[in-house]
Amino acid sequence: MIECAHGDYRIREIGLTLPELAPVAELHHEVLPSRVYATADKKAGFAEEIRASLEGRDGLVLGAFTPDGRLAAYKLGYRTGNRRECFYSWIGGVHPFHRRKGLYRALTHLQHRWALQQDFKYVETHTWGDNAAMLILNLQEGFIAIGAISSPDRAGTRIILRKPL
Numbered sequence: 359m360i361e362c363a364h365g366d367y368r369i370r371e372i373g374l375t376l377p378e379l380a381p382v383a384e385l386h387h388e389v390l391p392s393r394v395y396a397t398a399d400k401k402a403g404f405a406e407e408i409r410a411s412l413e414g415r416d417g418l419v420l421g422a423f424t425p426d427g428r429l430a431a432y433k434l435g436y437r438t439g440n441r442r443e444c445f446y447s448w449i450g451g452v453h454p455f456h457r458r459k460g461l462y463r464a465l466t467h468l469q470h471r472w473a474l475q476q477d478f479k480y481v482e483t484h485t486w487g488d489n490a491a492m493l494i495l496n497l498q499e500g501f502i503a504i505g506a507i508s509s510p511d512r513a514g515t516r517i518i519l520r521k522p523l
């Protein structure tokens with residue numbers, strides 16, 4: 359079980375039950391501008407989507423909590439079905455009040471160390487080409503761009519990034 363401190367924050371693993379995942383779904387809708395206006399039903403549905411995506415797939419959900427127990431940052435991913443050696447880092451973010459304190463970098467380091475211990479060979483993630491903060495951080499952390507996917511329902515391109523462990 360991962361558990362450590364980052365300044366005043368506590369970082370720990372989050373379980374795959376709906377009550378534990380509800381704050382993750384809530385925060386996910388606060389960090390992404392496109393999701394801020396989602397309904398309560400939509401947010402609750404997303405907690406179930408996370409649970410279903412990770413269950414039985416060697417998933418890892420990490421959260422960073424404030425001293426009063428509020429979720430400030432999250433990062434999660436799972437083993438891909440067709441490439442067993444690949445850990446797919448799916449989503450993550452930091453509440454705007456808690457950014458530029460090294461929280462996401464800390465979650466990234468913990469995730470990669472855990473993935474290495476589980477014998478994954480590399481981590482992959484997809485980042486939109488206009489998401490400068492996430493691209494910069496991922497490049498600093500050793501990812502390289504290996505491809506791109508254009509989306510039919512949104513302008514722009516998702517960059518496929520891979521980091522050997």
Ligand SMILES: CC(C)(COP(=O)(O)OP(=O)(O)OC[C@H]1O[C@@H](n2cnc3c(N)ncnc32)[C@H](O)[C@@H]1OP(=O)(O)O)[C@@H](O)C(=O)NCCC(=O)NCCS
Pocket residue numbers: 389390448449450451452453456457458459460461462463464489490491492494495498
């Ligand atoms: C990207 C994001 C996760 C970074 O979180 P964070 O905790 O603030 O990041 P860190 O403090 O660990 O930053 C590490 C480094 O990344 C780079 N970085 C982070 N935010 C940056 C920004 N807005 N612009 C440029 N570089 C940035 C910097 O080099 C930073 O180091 P520094 O603060 O010493 O200069 C956060 O901005 C966020 O939640 N964005 C919205 C969520 C999102 O886009 N998720 C992806 C889709 S799921």
